[in-house]
Amino acid sequence: MAPAEIEAFYTQYQAQMQGNSLDTMRETIRGFLEQEREAAARDAVVAALKEDGPRLAFALEPPRLAVAITAHDPVRGPAEAPVTLVEFSDYQCPFCGRVTPTLRRLRETYGERLRIVWKDFPLDNHPNAQKAAQAAWCAGEQGRYWEYHDQLFANQPSLGDEALKGYAEKVGLDPAAFRECFESGRYEDRVKQGMADGVALGVDSTPTVFINGRRVTGAQPYEAFAKVVEDELDRAK
Secondary structure: OOHHHHHHHHHHOHHHOOOOOHHHHHHHHHHHHHHHHHHHHHHHHHHHHHOOOHHHOOOOOOOOOOOOOOOOOOEEOOOOOOEEEEEEEOOOOHHHHHHHHHHHHHHHHHHHHEEEEEEEOOOOOOOOHHHHHHHHHHHHHOOOHHHHHHHHHHOOOOOOHHHHHHHHHHOOOOHHHHHHHHHHOOOHHHHHHHHHHHHHOOOOOOOEEEEOOEEEEOOOOHHHHHHHHHHHHHHHO
8 A cells, every 4th residue: 555545545534533643543544445445346356247147146145244233232224124234333433434424325315224233343542432432322321322423423523521421411311310321331341242243243443334244344435335235125125
């Protein structure tokens, strides 16, 4: 990966880097760009093979992993939706912030045909991500998980403890109840469970998404996600 490519990416998305320097973000950006390049190459090979005709249909059955979904996992969309998208993500990850509008567009496009499930995967190099994930669960106690989730991504540069408590009021939570929950740390193990689920699947970066078990890594463009969703809808017919 040429240094110029990394520097160009950093310059283009500097506003999403949360004040981190180029040197700090260099390896993260390198990994992301390499994943995007590999995904594009893989898609090109699959597209070329498909042109050879239907005799390849069985050989092209995509690899899938069984992703465990628990009763308490935050979900948007109906359980009976033909397509389930499971997102392993980190509230402090700039690439996760970048993919958030893409997932919103998918929800708007596919409606009841798509179920989206959130899994916590706070990375070690993001010091506020673990607490932010716990705070979201505390918001869920008052029925405002997704509202708080969206608030966190809208304010990624400011995820310190006091800011997290402040967002509770913005989404209409009882501040005292939220504060008690947040300071108790009672959702620490639940966040760790999400991480364990991801590690078991080989997740080592965020965002990592599984669409009906098919892995999509990184903040890919909308078209990359929509292509997999459309393919899964076709297979469900």
